[in-house]
Amino acid sequence: MRQGVEFLMASTILEMRDITKTFPGVKALSNVNLSVEEGEIHAIVGENGAGKSTLMKVLSGVYPSGTYEGEIIFRGQECHFKGIHDSEHIGIVIIHQELALVPMLSITENIFLGNEHATYGVIDWNANEKRTGALLKKVGLKEDPKTLITNIGVGKQQLVEIAKALSKEVKLLILDEPTASLSEKDSQALLDLLLEFKRQGMTSILISHKLNEVNRVADKVTVIRDGRTIETLPRKDITEDRIITSMVGRSLDDRYPPREPQIGEVIFEVKDWSVYHPIHAERQVIKNINLNVRKGEVVGIAGLMGAGRTEFAMSLFGRSYGRHITGEVSLHGKPIDLSSVSKAVENRIAYVTEDRKTYGLNLIDHIKHNVTLANLGGVSNRGVIDDMREMSVANDYRKKTNIRASSVYQLTGNLSGGNQQKVVLSKWLFADPELLILDEPTRGIDVGAKYEIYTIIARLAAEGKAIIVISSEMPELLGISDRIYVMNEGRIVGEMAASDASQEKIMRAIVRGEGKAS
Amino acid sequence: MSTESAPAPQSSVAEDVQPGRRIAVSALTTNLREYGLIIALIVIMLFFQYTTSGTLFKPVNLSNLVQQNSFIIVMALGMLLVIVSGHIDLSVGSVAGFIGALAAMMMVIWPLGIFSNPLVVSIVCLIVGALIGAAQGYWIAYHRIPSFIVTLAGMLIFRGICQALLGGGSSVGPLPDSFKALSSGFIPDVIGPLTLIPPTVNAAGKTIVGSGLTLHMTTVVLGVVAVLAYAYFGLRARRKRERHGYEAEPFPLFVVKTLVGSALALFLVFQFASYKGLPVVLMVMGVLISLFVFVTKRMTIGRRIYAMGGNAKAAQLSGINTERLTLLVFINMGVLSALGGLIIAARLGQAVPAAGLGSELDVIAAVFIGGASAMGGVGQVIGAVVGGFIMGVMNNGMSIMGVNVDWQQVVKGLVLLGAVIFDVYNKNKA
Numbered sequence: 044m045r046q047g048v049e050f051l052m053a054s055t056i057l058e059m060r061d062i063t064k065t066f067p068g069v070k071a072l073s074n075v076n077l078s079v080e081e082g083e084i085h086a087i088v089g090e091n092g093a094g095k096s097t098l099m100k101v102l103s104g105v106y107p108s109g110t111y112e113g114e115i116i117f118r119g120q121e122c123h124f125k126g127i128h129d130s131e132h133i134g135i136v137i138i139h140q141e142l143a144l145v146p147m148l149s150i151t152e153n154i155f156l157g158n159e160h161a162t163y164g165v166i167d168w169n170a171n172e173k174r175t176g177a178l179l180k181k182v183g184l185k186e187d188p189k190t191l192i193t194n195i196g197v198g199k200q201q202l203v204e205i206a207k208a209l210s211k212e213v214k215l216l217i218l219d220e221p222t223a224s225l226s227e228k229d230s231q232a233l234l235d236l237l238l239e240f241k242r243q244g245m246t247s248i249l250i251s252h253k254l255n256e257v258n259r260v261a262d263k264v265t266v267i268r269d270g271r272t273i274e275t276l277p278r279k280d281i282t283e284d285r286i287i288t289s290m291v292g293r294s295l296d297d298r299y300p301p302r303e304p305q306i307g308e309v310i311f312e313v314k315d316w317s318v319y320h321p322i323h324a325e326r327q328v329i330k331n332i333n334l335n336v337r338k339g340e341v342v343g344i345a346g347l348m349g350a351g352r353t354e355f356a357m358s359l360f361g362r363s364y365g366r367h368i369t370g371e372v373s374l375h376g377k378p379i380d381l382s383s384v385s386k387a388v389e390n391r392i393a394y395v396t397e398d399r400k401t402y403g404l405n406l407i408d409h410i411k412h413n414v415t416l417a418n419l420g421g422v423s424n425r426g427v428i429d430d431m432r433e434m435s436v437a438n439d440y441r442k443k444t445n446i447r448a449s450s451v452y453q454l455t456g457n458l459s460g461g462n463q464q465k466v467v468l469s470k471w472l473f474a475d476p477e478l479l480i481l482d483e484p485t486r487g488i489d490v491g492a493k494y495e496i497y498t499i500i501a502r503l504a505a506e507g508k509a510i511i512v513i514s515s516e517m518p519e520l521l522g523i524s525d526r527i528y529v530m531n532e533g534r535i536v537g538e539m540a541a542s543d544a545s546q547e548k549i550m551r552a553i554v555r556g557e558g559k560a561s
Numbered sequence: 562m563s564t565e566s567a568p569a570p571q572s573s574v575a576e577d578v579q580p581g582r583r584i585a586v587s588a589l590t591t592n593l594r595e596y597g598l599i600i601a602l603i604v605i606m607l608f609f610q611y612t613t614s615g616t617l618f619k620p621v622n623l624s625n626l627v628q629q630n631s632f633i634i635v636m637a638l639g640m641l642l643v644i645v646s647g648h649i650d651l652s653v654g655s656v657a658g659f660i661g662a663l664a665a666m667m668m669v670i671w672p673l674g675i676f677s678n679p680l681v682v683s684i685v686c687l688i689v690g691a692l693i694g695a696a697q698g699y700w701i702a703y704h705r706i707p708s709f710i711v712t713l714a715g716m717l718i719f720r721g722i723c724q725a726l727l728g729g730g731s732s733v734g735p736l737p738d739s740f741k742a743l744s745s746g747f748i749p750d751v752i753g754p755l756t757l758i759p760p761t762v763n764a765a766g767k768t769i770v771g772s773g774l775t776l777h778m779t780t781v782v783l784g785v786v787a788v789l790a791y792a793y794f795g796l797r798a799r800r801k802r803e804r805h806g807y808e809a810e811p812f813p814l815f816v817v818k819t820l821v822g823s824a825l826a827l828f829l830v831f832q833f834a835s836y837k838g839l840p841v842v843l844m845v846m847g848v849l850i851s852l853f854v855f856v857t858k859r860m861t862i863g864r865r866i867y868a869m870g871g872n873a874k875a876a877q878l879s880g881i882n883t884e885r886l887t888l889l890v891f892i893n894m895g896v897l898s899a900l901g902g903l904i905i906a907a908r909l910g911q912a913v914p915a916a917g918l919g920s921e922l923d924v925i926a927a928v929f930i931g932g933a934s935a936m937g938g939v940g941q942v943i944g945a946v947v948g949g950f951i952m953g954v955m956n957n958g959m960s961i962m963g964v965n966v967d968w969q970q971v972v973k974g975l976v977l978l979g980a981v982i983f984d985v986y987n988k989n990k991a
Contacts, residue, residue: 363878385880394878402878405871407938416868417879419861426860431805470879 056081056246057135057215062101062113064094066487071097072111072270079215079248079263084241086249086261088286090516094270095250096140099217103137104130118214134214138204140223146193151175153192154207178206182236198229205236216240216247222256223349234260252347254283254554266290287550298494299522302501306525307338309376310509311392311478316370318358328354328365330533336478336509341500343524343541344513345549351533352513353397356480360394361387374477388417393476395467397483397513399460403467406456410448411437413455413466418474440469445495461492468499479503480511485519497523517546529553598932598947603825605951609958616961617954620836623829628744628908630953631842632657632901633920634946637927638853639897641945642890644928645857647870647937648701648708650891652715653898653924656693657917659723660686660902665733665912666726668740679740687899693719694895695888702887716921724914734911744908746841752778776831777838784830784839788823795819842904849897853942866890871938926973927952930980951976 057079064072072094079085089095100106102115104124115122117133124130127137144153151172160170175188184202186195192203201221208216218237222230230253237247237260251257257264264281266273266289273289318329328351336342344352357364359372361384372381374390381387387394396402404413414437415422422433437451444465448458455466464484471479481500485493500523504510514520520527520541527544529537529552537552610617617626636653643650667673667682675681697715700706727733760773795815802809809815833839857863868876869883877883905916931948933940952973959969 360878361880383880383882384878385882388880396878401872402874405868405875405938407871407934408867412864412868416864416876416881419864423861426862428859428861428864430859431801431807434805434807474880 054081055079056118057102058116059098059102060114060116062098062111062115064097064101064106064111070270072101074113075267075270075272077265077272078275079246081246082241082244083262084237084247084249084260086251086257086264087267088250088252088254088257088264088290089267090252090290093267093290095267096219097270098267099137099219099248099250102130103127103135103217131211134212135217136208136211136213136215137217138201138208138219138221140220142197142200142204144192144200144203147191149189149191150179150186150195150203150206151188153203154178154210156207158210174210175206178209179203181209182206183232196229198225198232201225201229201233202236214246216245217250218247219250220252220348221249222251222253230256254286257281257286258283283554287547290550298497298518300494300498300501302504302523304339304341304504304525305507306340307507309335310338310374311336312373312376313359314371314373316355316359316372317368318354318365319367321364321366324366328533329358332370332530332533332535334528334535336511338509339504339507340526341504341510341512341524343520343527344511344530345517345520345527345553346515346530347553348515350530350553352530353482354533355530356394356482356511356513359387360384360392360480363394388474388476391475391477392480393417393471393474393478394480395471395482395484397486399463399467403470404455404463407454409452409454410441410446410458410466411451414440414451414469414473417470421473436473440473444469444472444499459488459492461488461495464488464492464496465499468496472503476508478509478511480513482513483515484512485514485516493519517549520549521546598930598944598951602947602951602954605954605958609954609961613958613961617958618832620832622957622961623832624747624836624840626953626957627840627843627846629957630949631744631840631846632904632908632917633923633927633953634846634949635849635904636894636897636901636920636924637931637945637949638849638942639894640924640928641853641931641933641940641942642857642866643708643894644925644933644935645870645937645940646866646887646890647873648887648890649925650697650708650712650715650894650898651921651925652693652697652712652719653894653901654917654919654921655716655719655723656690656895656898657902657905657920658915659693659719659726660690660899661906661916662723662726662733662912662914663689664740664903664906665736668736669733679737682740683743683903686903687896690895690897690899690902691892692895694892694898697895698888698891701891702884708891720918723916727912727914730914732911732913734909736906736910736912741907741910742841743845744840744842744904747777747837748779748783748839748841748844750777750779750838752782754778755781774835777834777836780830780834780838784827784834788826788830791826792819792823845900845904850942850946857942862886862889867938869937923952924949926977930977932980932984948980 055078057077059075059077062072062075062077063070075094075098077085077087077098087095087098097106101111104126107125108123115124117135120133122130122133130137145156148156151168154175155171159166160174161167172188179186179188179202182202182205184199184206186199192200195203205216221233225233234256237249240247249257249261258281261281262278263275264286265275266286268290276285276289312335314333316329316332316334317327320326320328332355334342344355346352354364358368359381362368362382363384372379374392379390381390381392400406405416411433415433419428422429422436434451440446441448441451446458446462446465446469448462455463458466468481468484484496484500488496497519500510500512512520512524521544524541527537527539527541527549528535529539529549531553536555537549539548606617616622636657640650640653664682664686667685668677668679671677676685693715697708697711700711701708724730754775755778756773756775758774760775799809799815830839833843857867865876865881865886868879869881869886873883901920902917906912909916927949928940928945929935929948930951931941931944931946933945955973955976956969959972964972
């Protein structure tokens with residue numbers, strides 16, 4: 044126990060002090076401070092990648108004590124969580140963005156998973172179901188406790204998660220983007236529930252980028268930007284404008300290489316592109332998108348997480364996402380067939396994924412094999428690979444994109460995020476595309492590597508390629524694009540020349556678009 | 562930023578100080594698994610050579626060893642690709658049994674006239690194997706039914722058909738000699754034998770079997786040519802690398818490796834030559850092994866299989882048709898299972914209901930002992946072949962020693978487990 048504890052105000056339930064968390068290559072949090080009072084709804088806002096989720100993972104013990112610096116004081120006790128179990132034990136429960144429910148188990152089974160009412164390992168189902176009934180009533184969910192999770196909608200699943208949290212005698216409830224995948228109606232219901240809990244004296248932390256929601260329920264707002272706490276606003280100061288300024292208020296200095304755009308004719312054009320969800324066939328994910336890219340132009344697509352940008356890009360690229368895809372794509376004015384990835388590659392279109400580890404790289408193979416994978420024909424004759432040609436291609440791209448590795452035989456799994464990204468880029472550059480779609484090209488990589496990626500993008504544009512950049516980091520889009528489309532909930536909600544775009548303008552387009560769709 | 566650039570200075574320092582040594586060490590460590598495995602095989606062989614009082618390396622026993630295990634190794638070539646692509650095939654033993662039965666029925670029972678010719682029958686059987694592989698691969702590739710389930714079903718189905726075809730518990734034979742030559746035959750000596758030491762003649766004027774030393778000269782010539790080719794191509798690849806300015810493994814290491822490899826090969830060739838020459842099935846195996854090494858190491862299709870096993874989604878998003886590739890991998894497995902079935906039938910001289918029973922487990926074990934990963938994406942043809950020989954030598958050695966079959970299984974199980982634990986331990990250490 045520390046002496047400092049005595050100085051805490053009696054009503055402060057949680058105090059996080061000088062939290063610093065470093066990942067290889069990235070400083071995710073630096074000296075973040077957060078103070079939450081008993082019985083309030085405390086919102087944490089910030090751009091994607093600002094460090095909100097990381098902070099909550101530190102708090103809930105996902106990153107155990109010792110892997111970060113700083114201290115956590117909960118109800119007057121300094122805490123050293125070794126895992127989620129420790130934090131839940133003292134009443135901190137987090138509900139993650141991706142729900143952690145087992146689809147083929149019932150509501151009851153999910154709520155008491157790992158925490159069943161049992162005697163000597165024999166489960167008392169009656170007791171469990173009775174408690175479940177009571178919990179479901181509390182959260183206002185009218186479902187049979189025996190219903191399987193897979194048979195209820197996302198909104199109801201979210202409520203089950205909350206009921207599960209309540210079953211653990213929660214003192215501090217943390218919700219990470221709880222309404223990201225909910226409809227307007229479900230979101231409202233959820234927010235009402237939060238207010239109801241507040242009346243009963245529960246403390247909650249709400250992480251959200253939907254400012255209208257924050258505005259509605261929060262007592263305080265803490266703004267995080269670039270892994271730092273910017274400020275904590277009391278209720279009376281909470282306005283959307285104030286928060287937006289605080290969220291994005293950083294100067295655009297020379298973090299972007301200079302460019303002299305030479306923009307030519309339209310190369311690539313998409314008309315009326317619509318896509319439905321691959322599993323929930325009735326859900327339209329992409330709604331009649333029209334877009335074009337010119338020769339030598341860098342076109343940005345802005346939007347928040349879940350806006351459908353990745354889904355759009357992947358559905359274009361060989362129908363790698365979604366069903367019932369309709370719409371037209373043309374290259375140089377001629378309609379082209381992109382129905383498979385190999386056809387897309389043949390038509391000289393490349394897509395650099397946002398998730399390089401899952402979709403971009405073979406992590407158990409080395410740089411050389413990864414670089415040539417999308418264009419093996421370029422290093423082989425009649426199916427036989429020319430080892431020397433492959434070697435010189437790999438070394439060539441290693442130099443061009445400045446991949447830092449001991450040799451091209453280094454496994455990509457052992458590279459830093461920035462260098463992995465350069466390998467994925469090299470792979471697609473070697474495929475010689477005319478249109479390059481870059482999805483979050485700088486996610487999770489440090490400032491120096493970001494600059495290198497921007498330089499590559501600038502060089503490609505100067506070579507006359509058409510480039511689409513999808514990014515959640517608005518300063519980045521403003522820094523490198525010539526024109527920006529704003530996407531929200533599967534639609535294009537704005538288009539602006541980068542010269543008259545600003546972060547506020549983009550954010551406003553998004554916020555205005557919010558709620559319109561559903 | 563500092564972490565981003567960390568690897569570069571480290572390696573460049575090492576390069577400046579002792580480039581030769583660094584390359585040697587990296588060449589050794591990267592191939593440690595492969596060398597380790599071959600060394601393990603040699604150690605195991607020497608062990609049994611000692612415990613069987615020198616029987617293991619006797620020419621006649623070496624021929625037996627090859628003939629007994631060839632079908633395992635042939636099927637392991639296909640299984641390697643299946644496992645590298647992230648799947649498994651449990652049906653290979655049953656498919657082999659079924660194909661053996663089909664071949665026997667076609668050659669012995671059914672009145673097919675000209676079509677009961679062993680060559681025609683063999684070709685038909687390989688095609689049937691391809692169709693079986695395609696049928697199973699179709700469900701796995703295009704309907705995403707787990708390969709474990711599809712091939713488990715195949716295992717039951719084809720064992721059943723095999724037994725039904727043979728009419729219950731009976732066996733069908735004898736098979737024509739020209740067919741049996743696939744397994745028990747030796748390559749003809751077109752050059753003619755060379756007698757180095759005339760056989761001892763006993764009092765009755767008859768030669769004593771096994772005395773003297775007569776060499777099968779075709780075998781010797783083939784062996785020497787193969788060894789020279791091995792050294793020549795190794796040297797040429799080295800030169801090519803150096804000409805392009807890339808580091809090759811240090812010359813002394815290359816020389817030692819080539820000499821040791823050649824010596825071992827020549828020793829085996831000599832042993833075979835002093836008996837009846839090279840078994841036909843060894844030639845078949847040799848051709849197939851070379852082909853699969855080439856396909857996996859040098860051809861785009863091989864590269865694509867590894868990429869698919871390493872990360873199927875990334876492979877797909879790189880324009881690789883993973884469905885078709887999976888189908889091809891299973892068709893290939895079907896053809897090799899069929900070939901395995903023909904080899905078994907040819908060795909037994911008849912088709913029996915239990916042919917190939919349980920051999921899928923030996924085949925899978927060979928691939929895993931050879932260092933393949935159950936997660937896919939990792940595994941070498943040579944590894945699987947050596948793994949197959951390790952299993953074979955243990956079978957053979959323990960049988961000569963008179964170890965009970967029950968305990969043989971225990972030992973084989975322990976070796977499999979040990980090999981994989983060794984792999985996992987190495988990986989965690991690195």
